[in-house]
Amino acid sequence: MENLTFTQEVKPPDTKKGPVKWLKDNLFNTWYNTILTCLALVFLFFVFRGVLTWVFTQANWQVIPANLQIFSIGPYPLEQIWRVSYVIYGLAVLLGLSAGIWNGLTRQITVVIGCLGAIILLLPFATSIREQTLIATVILAVSFAIGRNKDNWKQWVVVGWVLSFPWTMMMLHGFGADTVSTTLWGGLLLTLILAAVGIVACFPLGVLLALGRRSQLPAIKWVSTVYIETVRGVPLIAILFMGNVLLPIFMAGDFQLDKVIRAMIALTLFSAAYMAENVRGGLQAIPQGQVEAAQAVGLTYPKATLFIVLPQALRAVIPAIVGQFISLFKDTSLVAIIGLLDLLGIGRSVLGNSEWTGLQAEVFLFIALIYFIFTYAMSHVSQKIEADLGVGKH
Amino acid sequence: MTENENITNDPIIICEDVHKWFDDFHVLKGITTTFKKGERAVICGPSGSGKSTFIRTINRLEEHQRGTIIVDGIELSNDLRNINLIRQEVGMVFQQFNLFPHLTNIKNITLGPIQVRKMSKKAAEEAALALLERMDIADQAYKYPAEISGGQQQRVAIARALAMEPKIMLFDEPTSALDPEMISEVLDVMRELAHSGMTMLVVTHEMGFAREVADRIMFFDEGVVIEEAAPADFFDNPQHERTKLFISQTLQH
Numbered sequence A: 001m002e003n004l005t006f007t008q009e010v011k012p013p014d015t016k017k018g019p020v021k022w023l024k025d026n027l028f029n030t031w032y033n034t035i036l037t038c039l040a041l042v043f044l045f046f047v048f049r050g051v052l053t054w055v056f057t058q059a060n061w062q063v064i065p066a067n068l069q070i071f072s073i074g075p076y077p078l079e080q081i082w083r084v085s086y087v088i089y090g091l092a093v094l095l096g097l098s099a100g101i102w103n104g105l106t107r108q109i110t111v112v113i114g115c116l117g118a119i120i121l122l123l124p125f126a127t128s129i130r131e132q133t134l135i136a137t138v139i140l141a142v143s144f145a146i147g148r149n150k151d152n153w154k155q156w157v158v159v160g161w162v163l164s165f166p167w168t169m170m171m172l173h174g175f176g177a178d179t180v181s182t183t184l185w186g187g188l189l190l191t192l193i194l195a196a197v198g199i200v201a202c203f204p205l206g207v208l209l210a211l212g213r214r215s216q217l218p219a220i221k222w223v224s225t226v227y228i229e230t231v232r233g234v235p236l237i238a239i240l241f242m243g244n245v246l247l248p249i250f251m252a253g254d255f256q257l258d259k260v261i262r263a264m265i266a267l268t269l270f271s272a273a274y275m276a277e278n279v280r281g282g283l284q285a286i287p288q289g290q291v292e293a294a295q296a297v298g299l300t301y302p303k304a305t306l307f308i309v310l311p312q313a314l315r316a317v318i319p320a321i322v323g324q325f326i327s328l329f330k331d332t333s334l335v336a337i338i339g340l341l342d343l344l345g346i347g348r349s350v351l352g353n354s355e356w357t358g359l360q361a362e363v364f365l366f367i368a369l370i371y372f373i374f375t376y377a378m379s380h381v382s383q384k385i386e387a388d389l390g391v392g393k394h
Numbered sequence B: 001m002t003e004n005e006n007i008t009n010d011p012i013i014i015c016e017d018v019h020k021w022f023d024d025f026h027v028l029k030g031i032t033t034t035f036k037k038g039e040r041a042v043i044c045g046p047s048g049s050g051k052s053t054f055i056r057t058i059n060r061l062e063e064h065q066r067g068t069i070i071v072d073g074i075e076l077s078n079d080l081r082n083i084n085l086i087r088q089e090v091g092m093v094f095q096q097f098n099l100f101p102h103l104t105n106i107k108n109i110t111l112g113p114i115q116v117r118k119m120s121k122k123a124a125e126e127a128a129l130a131l132l133e134r135m136d137i138a139d140q141a142y143k144y145p146a147e148i149s150g151g152q153q154q155r156v157a158i159a160r161a162l163a164m165e166p167k168i169m170l171f172d173e174p175t176s177a178l179d180p181e182m183i184s185e186v187l188d189v190m191r192e193l194a195h196s197g198m199t200m201l202v203v204t205h206e207m208g209f210a211r212e213v214a215d216r217i218m219f220f221d222e223g224v225v226i227e228e229a230a231p232a233d234f235f236d237n238p239q240h241e242r243t244k245l246f247i248s249q250t251l252q253h
């Protein structure tokens, strides 16, 4: 007789389903679901037929390629466009180095951006744009190769990123006689700058306000609370108007902040209040025992906050924070109201040109698509970050 | 009970008439006692009697409102520098472990030495690995707290406290949150620590451990120490009715 083993390997039941099985289980499992599915398909067919016919036969897309440069940089003077290129090259160096040093997410993002560069190369853009894209993509690849496994460069790259903000601003503006006034900044360039400055500046401010609101010191607590509640009680448009109209009145003498800077300040101050409330939500989720354990090993309040409380609080509210960043990105379109030519503002000025009147649908759809691409990328990256940090696991 | 050959005559914690209120609620009603270097004291008593509150006043997780507490020659006052000095000398282990969930076990342990004691990262990691070895969980160093068992987590927490090289260790019911089969692994570690000469204040209901390790058992009731004695006297010859009741109840389990 053969030997029988009592512990047999048991395979987990096969729970994977093919697409047909999935359709059957989810869309056609009962007679009324089948009817609903068919009705929905008919509905979608009519909607999409309309949209697709319009997109492919009726729409006049000529307006987009003809104004691509305007959409990208607005009225920024062409002979100064090398400034924009240099900014992009600088960022490509930083991004490439970062991707080389930190693997994982940074590398994925960089690869995606590199692919975008390659796509632009293949599309029929103007030669100068393709040339600059080629240079930027090559710089990206080279810095990536250089940065590989250079662990000890980390802090320098971080310093580089921090400095990239003032550097970008100064580079775009220029020094001495040869300057480009911020009134000439526009298009996607302006939108991205406003959003980036707003995001980077509102984050630390929001964290400080959130900590302030929970402070033991009554003065700090009171100031933070009043600030947060006041700003949250006022619409962003009102704050933009106030920045635009009131700030120049308050600022005595000849010194005047320019319009773009005022918009940046308004956006930052506005977002910081919401950021503070998001962060406070995270702070409240941290059990008291965490602080006590940190104190018990002798960490001071600032160190306990920095190493124990904030990392846990922030990762708990990553979705809310990224949601806030996405709103901020879209809210930059409100600066069109105070006369700045951001992506949306520039779209309206293009439509004001008699050559392109009546093409609202094409222009706004294009602009919406650009906003969507950026916000979707932000949302996707946030999910990746959560997965990388193991949120919810430890 | 084995004789404690490490106990000295030098006082290391001196409590004089310590009072504590939570709002109007009088939790500690005049605790006066002295702990000697190398002494192992077990604190027991019914729930709500102020045991946790008392040991938490010793590293200032709770502030006392009257009386004096002197730890290793430093008086606890509102002076933040003194508080931080004392916290470096006093390790604490909590009932709920309170490990930092976003840090690996080894980073939980090295954070204090690196940030507070200004140790180099390399030295701190070596010391941490040695401690984990001593706790018998060296293989768990690079996992996160959520990935190991409760008994292992509590041993990481003990290692975290020991990494600061404290002179005194406070334990607040270190085994109460553990499944029964994990209690002994934590008690073994604490027993080993006791024999190494550490000054220990342990709040626990583990009477076997108390009888074996303690030099003195303090019985708390409603914010006062109503009886304190060596384990032999405490268990075999309790003086107060409340103590007798408590002992008969805990020994039933």
Ligand SMILES: Nc1ncnc2c1ncn2[C@@H]1O[C@H](COP(=O)(O)OP(=O)(O)OP(=O)(O)O)[C@@H](O)[C@H]1O
Residues within 6 Å of the ligand: B022, B025, B027, B045, B046, B047, B048, B049, B050, B051, B052, B053, B054
């Ligand atoms: N932060 C606080 N605020 C108000 N009251 C508190 C606070 N902490 C503890 N108390 C009260 O003080 C009393 C003593 O609490 P303590 O935690 O010291 O008791 P304990 O002896 O450790 O009890 P247990 O065995 O349940 O842990 C309890 O009545 C408790 O409700």
Ligand SMILES: [Mg+2]
Residues within 6 Å of the ligand: B051, B052, B053, B172, B173
């Ligand atoms: Mg307690």
